Every structure is written in structure tokens, then in C-alpha cells.
Amino acid sequence: MTPDNLKLYRAMLTSRRLEEAISELWRDGLISGEMHLGIGEEGIVAGVVDHLDEGDAIAADHRSTPPMVMRGVDLPAIVAECLGSSAGLGRGLGGHMHLMSRRHIAASSGIVGASGPLACGFALANQQLRPDRVAVAFFGEGAMNQGMLMESLNLAGCWRLPVVFVCKDNGMAITTPSQSVTSGDLPERVRGFGIPAVEVDGADAEAVWQAASEAILRARRGGGPGYLHASCVRPEGHFLGDPLLRIVRRPVTELRAKVGPLTRAASSPQGAGVAQRAASLGGITTMVARAAGMRGRDPVRRHRARLEIDRGRLEALENEVESAVRAAVEEALASLEEVSA
Amino acid sequence: MTPDNLKLYRAMLTSRRLEEAISELWRDGLISGEMHLGIGEEGIVAGVVDHLDEGDAIAADHRSTPPMVMRGVDLPAIVAECLGSSAGLGRGLGGHMHLMSRRHIAASSGIVGASGPLACGFALANQQLRPDRVAVAFFGEGAMNQGMLMESLNLAGCWRLPVVFVCKDNGMAITTPSQSVTSGDLPERVRGFGIPAVEVDGADAEAVWQAASEAILRARRGGGPGYLHASCVRPEGHFLGDPLLRIVRRPVTELRAKVGPLTRAASSPQGAGVAQRAASLGGITTMVARAAGMRGRDPVRRHRARLEIDRGRLEALENEVESAVRAAVEEALASLEEVSA
Amino acid sequence: MRELSFTGAIEDALAHAMADDERVVVFGEDVPGLRMNLYARFGEARVRPAPISESAFLGAAVGAAMAGLRPVVEIMLVDFLPVAMSALVNEASKIAAFSGGEWQVPMVVRASCGGGYGDGGQHEQALWAWLAHIPGLSVVVPSTPADAGGLLLGALAHEGPVVFLEHKLLAEDWLDYMGGGGRTTVAFDVPAAGARGPVPETWQPTPLGRAIGLREGGDLTIVGVGVAVHRALEAADRLAAESGFEASVIDLRSVQPLDRQAVCEAVRGSRRLLVVDEDYRDFGLSGELAATVMEAGIGARYARVCVEDTIPFDRRREAQVLPNTDRIVAAASRLVER
Amino acid sequence: MRELSFTGAIEDALAHAMADDERVVVFGEDVPGLRMNLYARFGEARVRPAPISESAFLGAAVGAAMAGLRPVVEIMLVDFLPVAMSALVNEASKIAAFSGGEWQVPMVVRASCGGGYGDGGQHEQALWAWLAHIPGLSVVVPSTPADAGGLLLGALAHEGPVVFLEHKLLAEDWLDYMGGGGRTTVAFDVPAAGARGPVPETWQPTPLGRAIGLREGGDLTIVGVGVAVHRALEAADRLAAESGFEASVIDLRSVQPLDRQAVCEAVRGSRRLLVVDEDYRDFGLSGELAATVMEAGIGARYARVCVEDTIPFDRRREAQVLPNTDRIVAAASRLVER
């Protein structure tokens, strides 16, 4: 089987454009803190969500805009929720870390790892009420060290739940390189739970689609859980306003206040030996360098380059997406004004 | 290297005799509920604890009498604690699920899985304050599904903590066969965390000793954590008064009140289909059968049979142990009377 | 009227609910052993053993409830909930708010609680006020078989998450399991009217948040839940016999929703409030009732008999720190004197 | 006197403690990034990044403290503690009791808390009373840089476990991190005197459990912790200016131990108690203070301005449900009227 690549492209582009628009609103001060974007992971989300239909469920993490967009949740309601408008998905009460749609059995949480148990619960309900329907859990590689997620792997395995765990590995958990706090190899860890684990390049939406197809089909047929480990990047940092990315982008301004205290601390008497201090400073430099190195491997651009379609149709599609996003933002902004008026 | 088998035997026998004495006190109503014994796992505990010395630490689970006894904690204080006497290890305030000795950096907890984080903390302190000293965590195979324990495996791995995890696999968690709620193979799971895992017959104290020797030595030398998976039995049930074992031992009396409601329920209208009901009844029968099947493979008897020592010396040792245990019980009982007097 | 044990009443009501509604499922550690009769009748798909993974299966209950089931999830002892509290504090209790009221989480968490059988400070906690502190969580603590069955159905009918707590001195299965172990050599101070009693022929859900007056008396109002209610009744009788003062006793039955009106009405008459609470004293139910009365502008004398510290293992000392009848009589006497 | 920010004061005091005492170690998620200066000075062995495994590393802190270290363990937001509460509820707080007083757990849990920057109901909780409900846990909530540094050292000197909570509106690093993100397009209602202020040249540990009076006034006593104290001061000034009533304002500084005496003394004079609390209203600090006053036999009018429900994401609605100055003035006015 092969995916409808144009459909995948539309999904990814819509998510990308919407998140870019959200970034603008955030910069204008209209969206409050901790706005985590899924830019860089659209290839993973598109390749998985394309397989889902009525009755299938999604448990998402703090980067939940792409799955909601791609699952077909109302765009204006998503933006309105980010704005805190009462026209939002959660009437402005939940916010961007809690995008949810009952109709799509899709919910998200800001507690790292919480998508594991939630997806198991969705899958359990499907097992009892809607045989052949599945649940998908999205989370990052950092979340793989959270107990409730590891427990969920075991629970899904022993209850043979129709759930597919999707790990979006961008290598980082905020400023911490996940490898430095992870023992062993993650797909191997999952296999240790008796769950088939597949590694895939998350920048390649089509490859993800293929891998997901198999895992989801197996789950639908009662074959139990599956796991996809998909690499990705985090070009916009941990969240909008990421301090490390600010340093990368405006080193002079951002470092001014930091360098003095840092060098003072690093050279204060009492404390670690020179080698350890040097190692720390090296660690800090690497931290910043990693933030800078998160560009490239853009799943959307890559997918676009592969499309075999004439330029005119492509541009038409892109214009459609642009206008849908623009309309969504306008509608959301209007809803906000109505309330404050 | 080979162990001092006589020393191991003395340790195991002391623990066994003390727990037998505790059972008597429990039957007499002098010890309150949830008295979990370590009878059946002495081979594991002896083979591990024999390697520990000043500065080494133990985090135990709800079956904590054997590790305390074998680590050299005062016997009368252990018994007194079980009796709730103010002469007890915790002045009668903690009880048998919370045996602890500060001097031995040895503590236990009734929260399944809690020995994992605790041992990591002990090991962290050792890493900083007492290089070459280690920590050991004891727990059951059921605990391996507890998130905090799985997290501890990862933590120990990435911090290279000097900790040895010891899983005492008796196959059961209360009345649940652990296999039925565990996905995958446990040693494989641990290897997935990048931690070397060794399987050993826990009824063979000498084999455990060998396996532990290697893991503990590696940890002492900064080589990071290790894991032993040791099989064992649970002949006295989950705890004293285990309902399943009561059924096994006195089927007529114990089943009288239960069979009526059970057959009524199993044959009530509305509910599962016949096949599922039959499966449930089969499950219940297996549950009881398993409780009955937990005899044999006695690590103490087995170790005794192997000792190459003349009968006279052996009997002398056994008499010594008997009197030490008797004296401990008497001292503990006396302390209790003093208080109530 | 039939007579049932506390445990029997819950099982009976639950079996009816399960027969009526396929969406009701039970899961938790060891449930085939603990709920053998339900297991035999409804099969493993609806009475499922869970691994020792409270965070995963409590969290799964949230998802299951959101996706159409009505899970009754068993956490053996309330003391184990702290292992998995994020599912309640950050998910179950907040989904309705976060979804703007669109999405509900109809789940029941069933756990045993309380002390009095020598199980030590890590296995005898009450924690009901600790749970009730979190907006969006309901907490039910029945004190009789009839209430246990009725409130279980009330909890199942409720659209939000409910923690249903069974005191181990009332629930015969738990007490035998964790305390007695089939011995005749131990005794427990079990409130007879709580452990066994009349139940209706046909169960009706008891709505949450309605206190019930169990004794009339104008000199003093004693308020509590669970076993404390029975201790209070005993103390009130002693007080009447020994010093002629008459206390009313109110069983709140649910800690959240809290029947503030019932308490205020009674205290407005008696001008004396005594809270008897097996949960920890500080920042708990006893404080909330004080605030309730003060907020209503009712001037009253006030005292509380609670658990003040980690519960000791030793049964002698344990008996002293639990809200026993002596402590209640003493506190009540001080309140009515002068 | 030097001036420092709230965050700077904590870092300064902590750096001193670490330089003085090798046993003090810091660990938690992301600490090399969050505590860059300490990381650069003390190295990774003592400022250690942890995996996203709160249960393991909080539990490890308990063990580390028992085995001789003085861990300062960072849980980024107090909202994440429910993931790992068993380490506090069932281990840290109970070891001293279970060991008959032989073994202590000297650890400090450092976490940010509180709202006012639009982060939604799962990331803006206060939870101090929820923590303080558990016997054996101390809970500290400083409101100024000087108290933040002093109480951190007080917490480190304490032999039992202490949760040290930093309000995100006071801690500039957290506010920039989670709220501002370097933008000039957003504004937060930061209490100036809480975010930056004088600190002593040489740090001294501030003992836990001592409230401090920040404003004198005989008509009314307002009590709180953290940001609420600053709101109360502002409200008290407005009340004085608008209606001539003078309120005293008490900053409890620690929720547990609770300085009951300070509160009782003040209310004995004013006969009016207003609790301003950013933690949830029910079964919390506001109730405990009502009980404190009633237990002391002090007749008083009482009101409370608290968070009553899950905090809304929308900043407009969020501002209305947090204990803001308007709500405090309104409640205070009702209390003093008549």
C-alpha cells in the first residue's frame, strides 16, 4: 500500500502554516506562555494520523496542535483555544496544552508521559465497545523515562490493547540531551516489553506512513500494541521563546546578563576542580550549539520535493491551505473581540 | 571465589528459624496483620547479603526480615518491632513492613517498587561519600511493573550508580500469577535498559553468591548497576493467614462460606457467556492450586544437604542458632511485658 | 429488608450495575481473587487483573471513562494512590474544565482506607480530605452497608470522577485479609452497625453530598464520616448517660460534595461543633468544617478529635491516636462544660 | 545591604551552602540549564541532570538524605509532584516515625508554583496545603528575596523533609521561562517588593514556622503566603485609603509548621480574619486557620479569598479567580462593615 501523498502534504502544510500563524500571535502577546510547537514532527504525525478514522483515538502530549489539525479538528476552534477565547475547543479554559475533541476521542496533556495511560484507556474502551478501533499515543523520547509510560507499555502488552505508541525522538528534553539521561537504546527497551518496535526516519512522512500502517493494522486485528520510534527535529526550540534559541538568535543581547554571573561562578573559590568546571562549561556550550543545530531535515519541504504533481495544482493546494489558515486565525481573533466587546 | 558455605547456612537458618518463631507469635495474636515472610527466598538474600559490609546499603521490600537478619541487625530488636514493643528497631512505631537500621543503612517499605528509588539514593550517597560502597535493592517480580522501579533501572544506568537490583521471582503477586500481567521477559526488559542481567536459581545460595559477587564487584569498581533475577518459592503464602493457603490447608471449613455465593454468581442470569464464566472458574481453581504448589525447592534444606561438614559440628551450629532465636524471642517478649506492666 | 455485610452490599449493588450496564467494568490488582463472584459471573474481560502499575491503570481508567466505559478501578489501599496521583490531580479532575464542560470522566476509584487493626502508618491512612482538596474530585466515605451500596450506585451515576473509600474495619473482606488472617487470637473494635445491616430490596443510587443525621441532640453537634461516625454515636450515648448532655451526630457520607447546609443548620442550634476525623488533622476536613461555620457567621465553640501524626504500628498506641470514644467523650465534655 | 532578585537570592544562599557543605547536592530535570551558575562552579557530580523520572529521583533523594547527603531535589513545577507523591507521603515524611526517631530525612524539594501568567490549570497550582496535610512534611512559601534565601538555608538546616515553593510571579527565571519568553508584548502583575529586594550581606538560616507581620492594623487581620501577601498589602492600603479601616497583614512564610500563635494573637485583637490563599479553598489553609482560631476560643468574623476551582487558561478569567486585590478589598469591606 502507498499513501495519498498529496493528502499527507496538505495535512502537514496545514499544520505547519497554522503553527506559524500561532507563532505570530504568540509574538504579538496574544497567546500566553509555554507554547510548544510541533514544527519538525509533522512527518511523524501525518504518517500516523492518516490511518485513523471514526472511533480511533489519539492521546497527545504538549505538542498537540499537529495531531488535532491532521485529525480534522476545527481549525478556528484550535486557534481560539490558544487565544483563550470562549469560542475555543475548551472555551478558553484548557489552553494549548489541553487541546481536545470529544468527537474525535482526542485529548492531550501537559504531564510528560500521560499520553501512555490515556491511550491505554482509550484502547481499552475500544476493545470493549468498538472492536477494530485503535488508539495512538504520541510522546517524545524524554517521556520514555517516565514511569507511567513504561507501565503503559507493559499494560498494553499484557492486555493486548489495540494501541500504537509513537515516540517522536528529537533528541532533547528542554535543554537536556536525552541520551545523557537515558540508559540503553529505546527501541530495545520496548522490545524488552515484548512489543514490536520499528525505527523510522520521521522526516520521511511516507516511510512513517508505511510503518504505521503495519502497526495499526496489527492492532486493529487484535494483535496487540506496537511501537514506532521516529526521529525528528525541533527547529523552534522547546517552546516559543526558548532561552537557548534566543541566545542562538541574538547572542549579544541575550548573553549580556548571563556571561558575567557565569564566569564569576565558574571561577569562584570552593567548588569542583578545574576539570569538572571545564566540563560543565563545555556542557553549556554544547547545549546552546544543539539548539542551533536543530534546523534541516524539514519533513514538509522534503515531502513537497517528492510530490509528482504539476506546479499549478501544487500552488493551488498551497493557496487553499494558506487561506484556510488565514480564515481560521481571523475567525478566532474575531471571537476574541466579541467577548471583550 | 567460593563462599563460606557454613556462614551462608548459618545466615539462612537463623532467618528461617526466626521467621518460624515469628509465625508462632503471629498465630498467638501477638503480631498484627500483613506479616509477610521471606521463607523460601533465603537462598537469594544470603547469597547477596554475604557480600555486604560497613557502608554498603540495603533497600528491602515487604519481606524484609531475612535481609535484616543476615545483615546482622539485632535479632531481639527485630522481633520486638514485630511485636510493636518500644524495644523494637523502630520503637514499635514502624512495624514489620518498616524494619530499618540506620547503622546498616538498611531500610524497607511496604510500597511495592519503593526499594528501587531508595537503593538509587543510597547508591548516590555512596558514590559521593563512600566510593566503592554499593547498595542493593530487593523486590519481587510483581514489582517490576511498578513505574518507579523501572525508572530506577534507567536512573541507575545513566548515573552509573553502584546498585545491584535483585528480583526475587516467586511467580506470584498476592493471588495473581505475575506472568499473566507481565509483557515480555523480565531479564530481557532489564537488558533493554543497558543493564547486565543474570538469571540464577534462587534456591541455590551458592549460585546466587557467585552471580552476586560479580555484579557487586563491578558496581564497587564504578562499572554501574547490575541485575539478578532469582527464582524462588512462597510456601507460606503471600502473608501469614493467606486466604488461598487457608483453603488449601482446610478446604472444608474455608470453602463453606465461599462456594455458595460463587456458584450462585457463576450461574446468575446476565453476565458473560458460558465459556468466559468457565474460564473464570478455571482461573480461580488455578489460583488455589498454585498456592498449594509453592512447596519444595527449599533453599535451606538444599544448602544443608550440600555442606561438607561432620554431623556433630552441624548440629552444634544448629543448636546455637536455635538458642539465639529462642533468646531473641524471649527478650522481645520480656520487653513487651515491661511496657504493659 | 435484607441484611448484608458492608462488603456484601457493595458487591450486590455493583453486580446489579454490571448486569444493567455493559459499560461498567472493574479492574485493578488482584481483582479476580478479591472479587471472585463478579469474576465468575462477568468474566475476565469485565473483571480484569492489572499489573502493579497504578499510574498506568488509573490513568487508563480516565481514558476509558472518556471513551465511553464506566470503569470501577480498584486501588487496594488509599495509601497507594500517592503513587499515581497525577491521574486524579492533573487528568481526571480537570478534563471537564479543560474541555469547557464538553467532556466528562465518569469513573469510580474504589479503595480501602483507615486503621484500627495494626497495619502501621503506611497502610492505615484515610486521606479523604487530601483527595477532596482537588476541585473536580468527589470523595465518598460510607459508614453502613445500605449507604455503601447506595453511594456506590450514586458514584456510578455521577458524571465526574469519584473516589469511593471503604473503611477496613467495616469491610469484612479487607479486615480478614489484612488483619485477622483467619485467627481467633485477635480482636478488632468493629462497629457492628457499620459492618452488617439492613439494605433495601432494590438498590437506588444515593445522591452524593447529602449528610444524614443519625442522632438528635441540642447541646452539641458531632460531625464525621466512616468509622468515626460510629465512635461518635457511642460517645454521644455515653455523654448522655454520664452527664446528661445530648449530642446530635451527623454522618456527612461524602466529603466532597460537602453538605455544608446540614452542618450549619445543626450548629446554628447547638452552638457547639465537634469534628471527629480519622484523616490527618491539619489542612483537612476538621478545618473545612470550621471555615464553613465561620463563613456562615455562626458563633460556636469548636473542637476536633483527629489523627495528628503518622499512625503507630503498635496496636496499643494506635488505639490511642485514632479518634476513639474516650477521646470524643473527653473533647465533647470540655465543649459542653462551662 | 545588597539587592537581589528572588531567584538570585536563592542561588546566592544555595551557592554558599554548597561551598560550605559538600553534602549538599542538587539534582532534577534540566538543572544544568536551569542552574547554570551552580553547574559551572560545582560540576556535574553535584548539579546533576535527571531523566524525566520524578518517582525515581524524588525517591532517590529520600535514600540519599538517609545515607548522608543533603539533597536539594528540583521538581520543576509543584504540579508534577502528584506523579511522584508516594516518595513524600509514604517515605520521606514517615521514616522518622517508623524508625522511632532514629533516622531523619534532611532533604529539600524545590519547586515552582502558582499562577498569573496564563499557563492553564495543570501548570499553575499552589498545592501547599495539600502537601502540608501530611504529617512529617514541612512546606515553605517565601514572599521576598530575603526570606527566600533565609528560608532555603532554614530548610537545609532542618532535619526533616521540606518542600520549598517558589512562586512563578516572584521568580524571574521561571516567569521569563514559562510566561514572558523574552517578549515585550506581554505584561504580568508582578509584586515588585517580592521579585527584588534587599538581602543580608551574610546569610543566616531563617527558622521555619515563624510568621512575620508586614503591616499593622487593628480592624482586620489578613493572612496568607507568597504572592497573596503582596496582594493583601495592596488591598490593605486601598482599604485604608478608601474606607479608613486598618488591616494587619501576616505572612506565614511556612505553611507547615504553622505559626498558629501569631495568627491567634492578631485575631484576638482584631476579631476579624481574612485568609487570602492561592491554593484551593476547600480542605486547605483557609480552613486550617479557621479551625486554629475557633480552637483557641476566639470569636471572630471570617472570610476567605481563595482559588475555588481549576484555574482557567484564559488570562482574563484567570485574573478573576486568583486572589486579586479587588476580591480582597471586597471581602475585607464586607468583614469590617456593620
Ligand SMILES: Cc1ncc(C[n+]2csc(CCOP(=O)(O)OP(=O)(O)O)c2C)c(N)n1
Ligand atoms: C511529569 C512532568 N515532568 C516534567 C515536565 C516538564 N517538561 C515539559 S516538556 C519536557 C520535556 C519533554 O521531552 P520529550 O518527551 O522528549 O518531548 P519534547 O519536548 O522533546 O517534544 C519536560 C521535562 C512535565 N510537563 N511533566
Ligand SMILES: Cc1ncc(C[n+]2csc(CCOP(=O)(O)OP(=O)(O)O)c2C)c(N)n1
Ligand atoms: C504501590 C503498591 N501497590 C500495591 C501494593 C499491595 N501489594 C503488596 S505486596 C503485593 C505483591 C507484590 O508482588 P511481588 O513484588 O512479586 O512480591 P512478593 O509478594 O511476591 O514477594 C502487592 C500488590 C502495595 N503494597 N504497594
Ligand SMILES: [Mg+2]
Ligand atoms: Mg524530545
Ligand SMILES: [Mg+2]
Ligand atoms: Mg512475587
